[in-house]
Amino acid sequence: MHYIPHTKEDVEKMLASIGVKTEDEVFAGIPSSLRRKSPLNLHEPMSEWKIIDRLKSISSEMTPSSEKTVFMGAGSYLHNIPSVVPYLxxxxxxxxAYTPYQPEVSQGTLQAIYEYQTFTANLLGMDIANASMYDGATALxxxxxxSLRIKKKTSKVAVSKAVNPYYLKVVEAYFxxxxxxxxYIPFDENGKTDISKIENTDDIAAFAVQSPNFFxxxxxxxxxxxACEDKGCLFVSCFSEPFAFGLYKPAGLYGADIVCGEGQSMGIPQSFGGPGLGMFCAKEKYMRQMPGRLCGQTLDKDGKRGFVLTISTREQHIRREKATSNIxxxxxLCALTSAVFMSCLGKTGLKQIAEINFNNASWLKKKLVELGFEERFxxxxxxxEFVLKAPDGFEKVWKKLSEKKIVCGLPLDKFYEGFENNYxxxxxxxxxxxxxxxxxxxxKKEVSND
Amino acid sequence: MKEINELNLPENFLYTEQHEWAEKGDVVKVGVTDYAQDQLGDIVFVELPEVGDSFEKGDECATLESVKAVSEMYCPVSGEVVEINEALEDEPGLINEDPYEKGWMFKVKVTSADGLMDKAAYLEMLKGA
Amino acid sequence: MINDKLTGLVLDEPLLWEKGSRGRIGISIPEAEVEKAKPDKDLVWEGPDFPELSEVDVVRHFTRLSTWNFGVDTGMYPLGSCTMKYNPKLNEKTASMEGFISSHPLLPDNLCQGTLKLMYELQELLCEITGLDAFTLQPAAGAQGELCGMLVFNAFHKKNGKRRKKIIIPDTAHGTNPASCALCGFEPVGLNSGADGILHPDAVREIMDEDTAGIMITNPNTLGLFEENIKEIAEIVHEKGGLVYCDGANMNAIMGAVSMREIGVDVIHLNLHKTFSTPHGGGGPGAGPVGVIKELEEFLPVPRVEKNGDKFILNSDFPLSIGKLHAFHGNYGVLIKAYTYILSMGKDLFDVSTKAVLNANYIKENLKDVFHLPYDRPCMHECVFTDENFEEYKVSTLDIAKRLLDFGFHPPTIYFPLVVHGAIMIEPTESESKEEIDRFIEVMKQIAREAKENPDILHNAPANAKVKRLDETLAARKPKLKG
Structure with a gap:
């Protein structure tokens, strides 16, 4: 196998050097009674060419978003990615490279993370950002x-039902x-979180909403x-579509204490949902309670600027069971990707592209309404993104369209009661x-055929 | 690291096995010894108790962080915290530079100060270690 | 003497915010084809402070940054417990095929048969490699795999009627283990390894009780030693109704040599970015699939991929499941790379482990006369030395590590595991040839000579990197996390 460089002669010399005769004897540390009873029941090594054929065939069984027939977001978005991004x-x-634990030979990664942290904090209107979490859901x-570490005397958190339901599932598993x-705080008939419901909820460390929300x-x-100020709890805001902040004010500008979410839209391909990017920001005063790595600026022996991982005493390898997270x-690499992407965008590109998103969505919504769809909110x-109630009997049309590889929105009935035929x-x-x-x-064609 | 004979250990203070010191008296300053700061290395952050907190001798009362380690400080006496050294918030390095004067950590109104060592006993303990 | 003058051209490069100019842009804006819509003016803003750069600016910036990095493609990277093996380029090619890279995670099953098929097959392959019965691919990294495993422990005991509070964690386990436990509400109970560097059944017997959910063992452990008593330890834990978790980060040592199932393991996580050759990306993304025995399958995260005739489906109907650990299916792109690697290697994965262990033992034997070896017994995929021989010259492990950089080697893992003072933990992996390892051994010996003859060379190392040693105290005392 060409990933292993050892020649027969090398092996013989090395075995002699360690004083054993056969290759199997290198496993002398394993008692023979604990050796595997049967060898690996796997195939013969496969050539590069055969593997490419096989993977091509598997990937051809997919409907790529790039065919522009999948009109679905819900936490994963198709955005244009300039060629320079994957290239760089x-x-x-x-x-x-591994995690930059040896900063002298990791300045490339470290400066890029520092720039990523700066982009992210600026995008979300916050003081500081960490070096990334797994995804938007785990970030939340x-x-x-x-929040519960900061508000030590509380035992609950309030979370809006208009947060992406997949994120809520993850939060439930962690809790x-x-x-x-x-x-849970319900949403009202406008599709917004019913803020009034927070008034009767006590003992909470945080109130978490998503904006733009799942709808x-x-x-x-x-x-x-x-409302958070009145309650004395933290305002946690999450998101799945950061492109929105090219147009709309991010939660940081409204005084949010923690802003976190999914950064996949910033130059990262959808790739069946991962790897994406958990963006995580907080007010500076909460720095020592943050999970994850932080990259900071410092000086070297000669007084030259450089970057290191810092405030590491929060993390698992030092604080062990008292760490702020196990991450x-x-x-x-996804954080780096988004930094490259945001460099390409610049302030102007971000704004212009955000506006096109908004224009396209507004236009499509209008046209669908003209076809008999109804605005839910x-x-x-x-x-x-937007929710529409489809004309009666549309379920069948949706299915037929899907057979033609067209995904006409995400059906919402499996997430909420009373959302039959809502997409x-x-x-x-x-x-x-x-x-x-x-x-x-x-x-039009399928509806009239129906 | 300092050799034992290089350590600065004032005569009039009391010491603990976990390398804290306390002044003698009813309302006393407490902190960590020269030995402790030397072992910890550059201290980058200190988490102090709040005024009004009460501790028994030996309770965890503060944390000291260096770049790659976290250490708990155990309260050398029993009593109530009446003042904290706010200067440490911006300059935790004061503990390294001057552990007994500028680097004091907090003041306690003492209810009990039993079981502490004088300098000679503390030094004996360090030599044994 | 081996030459340490390896410098090339190192160009400086400012922060992005220090370059660029208003009015530049590095992306092509799509044509505006529909009419403009009017957003609520109370909700909009002028946009964030992003620098404005041309495409050329962006390319030069990140290209220059990349040259300040050291990766596996730059040279040998013997970072213990991290398995920095070669990352095949074929993996990158398959993972970026259009059907994968451009697929929405919520596609209806009939439109994503390809991704589901790959998941199903990868799960089967991982079952065969570990000997366990079922796998989930959802955990996004090793530490999340640990959390997944702990949640499974918790769900198992809950189903049996009583939640348990404690988990036994040996001193030779990975650093993430206690934190993962704590995140799951368990209290970690420490277990010391013996003088021979491995765990002993009596010590486990002493602390294992019916309030202990189980044990978390890293095997081979972080001293690079195989836990010889694992089967007996597993029996003790099982007798008290507990479960055995294996941190499989060191799986590269034992593929085809040991079946985790046969030695008593109930739950394991693998690090695809270690054993299965997916690149570490300067910190991630990784993937931490978790395997379990049949009895625990019902607790795995949802959705699960199933085969129904010749179709693949996603099934979320597992009422006892721990739920979800990722919004979608985990780090899918990483799964494709690992799958490709397993296809490439097939049954030769046994050869991978054989050569990884051979390389580590070869280094151990050839350096043990020069560096202090705290546990002199046959090692697995890594060996652990210390700086003890150089204490009198005031040369520490850190100095040795930094000096290695000057010769074009990435340092080993240092000061870990904590049970060894001044640890130098070397994991060469199977990717390194005898010539490269011989050169590494020669350099280590030369550094040992320098330590005695001219320790200042070591204290001032690295001499040839982009920056000199950095002031980490300053970084932590006056944090500056944003430009």
């Missing part, structure tokens, strides 16, 4: 646990073994912030007018 990120000095779970309680709606951040490996501000649509700058017209044409 695939430089093996970045990809094949960790943010809630962090199950703890003594803490999750309290694509911008939450009333100002009122939420005020070790994070999504470093009227009058609320959206970014690039969450998404359209981004990656879709042309023609792509959207194709969808409309296909819907």
């Amino acid at each position: 990120v695939s430089r093996s000095e970045f990809t094949t 779970a960790e943010a809630l646990l962090m 199950e073994p703890t003594e803490f309680e999750l309290v 694509g709606i911008i939450e009333e951040n100002e009122n939420i912030s005020k 070790c490996s994070n999504q470093g 009227k009058g609320s501000s959206i970014f690039n 969450l649509f998404c359209v981004t700058e990656a879709f042309s007018k023609e792509n959207m017209e194709n969808l409309l044409e296909n819907i």
Whole structure:
């Protein structure tokens, strides 16, 4: 196998050097009674060429978003990624390095993380960002646990039901073994979190909402912030679509204490949901309660600027069971990817592309309404996702379209009661007018066939 | 690291086995010894108790962080915290530079100060270690 | 003498915010084809402070940054317990095939048969390699795999009627283990290894009780030693109704040599970014699949991939499941790379482990006369030395590590495991040839000579890197985390 460089002669010399005769004797540390009874029941090593054929065949059984027929977001978004992004990120000095524990030979990774932290904090309107979490869902779970560390005397957190339901599942799994309680706050008929319900909820460390929320709606951040202040709890805001902050004010500007979410939209391919990027920001005063790695600026012996991982005493390898999290490996390369992507965007690119998302979504929504769809939540501000109630009997049409590899929004009935025939649509700058017209044409055709 | 004969151990203080010191008296300053700061290395962050907290001797009362380690400080006397050294918030390195004067950590109104060593006993203990 | 003058051209590069100019842009803006919509003006803002750069600016910036890094592709990276083996380029190619890279995680099953098939097959392959019965691919990294395992422990005991409070963790376990336990509400109970560096059944018998959920063992342990008594220890734990978790981060030592199932392991996590050759990316993403015995399968995260005739489906109907640990299916891109690697190696994975162990023992035998070896017994995939021989010259492990950089080697893992004072933990992996290892051994010997003859060379190392040793105290006392 060509990944193993040992020649027969090498092996013989090495065995002689360690004083054993056969290769199997290198396992002298394992008692023979504990050796595996049968050898690995695996195939013969496969050639590169055969593997490419096999993987091509497997991947061809997919419907790629790049065909522009999947009008679904819900936490994973198709955005244009300039060619320079994957090109730069695939430089093996970045990809094949470990965590930068030896800063003298990791300045590339470290400066890039520092720049990522700066981009992220600026994008979300916050003081500081960490070097990344696994994804938006785990970032939210960790943010809630962090709130409980800050508000030591509380035992509950309040979380909006308009947060991505997959994120809520993860939060539930993280909370199950703890003594803490999750309290859900419902959403109202406008698709926004019903802030008034927080008034009767006591003993909470944090109130967490998502904006844009799962329905694509911008939450009333100002009122939420005020409600949190009244309650004396932390304002935690999460997101799954950071492109929205090219247009809309991020929660940091409303005084949020922790802002976290999924950064996949920032230059990272969808890749069946991962690897993505857990973005995590907090107010500076909470720095020592943050989970994950932090990269900081310092000087070398000669007074030259350099970067290191810092405030590490929060982390598992030092504080062990008292650490702020167990996270070790994070999504470093994805953080780098998003830093490259955000460098390409710049302030102007981010704004212009965000506006195209909003324009496309507004246009498609209008056209679907003209086809007989109905707005589920009227009058609320959206970014690039929206919920529509489809004409009666649309389930069959949806299925037929899916057989034609068209995904006409995400059906919401499996998440909430009373959402039969409601669909969450998404359209981004990656879709042309023609792509959207194709969808409309296909819907028209299937509805009339039905 | 300092040799034992290089350590600064004032005569009039009391010491614990965990390398804390306390002044003698009813309301006393407490801190960590020269030996402790030397072992810890550059201290980068100190978490102090709050005024009004009460501790029994031996309770965890503060944490000291160096770049790659965290150490607990155990309260050398029993009593109530009446003042903390706020200067440590911005300059935790004071503990390294001057562990007994500028690097004091907090003041306790003492209810009991039993079981402490004088300098000679503490030095004996260090030599034995 | 081996030459330490390895410098090349190192270009400086400012922070992004220190370059660029308003009005530049590095991305192509799509044509505006539909009418403009009007957002609520109370909700919009002018946008964040992002620098404005041309495409060329961006390319030069990150290319220059990359040259300041050391990766496996730059040279030998014998970082103990991290298995920095070669990352095959084929893996990158398959993982970036359009059907994978551009697939939405919530596609209906009929539109994502490819990704489901790959998951199903990868799970089967990992079962065969470890000997366990079922795998979940959802955990995004090793530490999340540990959390997953602990949640399974918790769910198991809950189902049996009584939650348990404690977990036994040996002193030779990975650093993440106690934190993962604590995250799951367990109290870690320490277990010391014996004078021979491994665990002994009597010590386990003494602390294992019916309030202890189980034990978390790293095997081979972080001293690079195989836990010879693991089967007996597992029996003790099982007798009291507990479970055995194995941190499989060191699986690279024993593929095809040991079946985890046969030695009594109930739950294991693997690090695909270690054993299965996916790149570490300067910190991640990794993947930490978790394998369990049949009796624990019902607790694994959902959705699970199942085969139904010739179709693959996602099934979330497992009422006792611990739920979800990732919004979607974990770090899918990493799974494709590991799958590709396993296809490449097949049954030769046994050869991978054989050569990894051979390389480590070869280093151990050839350096033990020069460096202090605290546990002189046959090692597995890594060996642990200390700086004891150089104490009188005031040369520490850190100095030795930094000096290695000047010769173009990444340092080993240092000061870990904690049970060894001044540890130098070397894991060469199977990727290194005899010539490269011989060169490493020669360099280590030369550094040992320098330590005695001219310790200042070591104290001032590295001489040739982008920066000199950095002031970590300053970084921690006056944190500056943002430009």
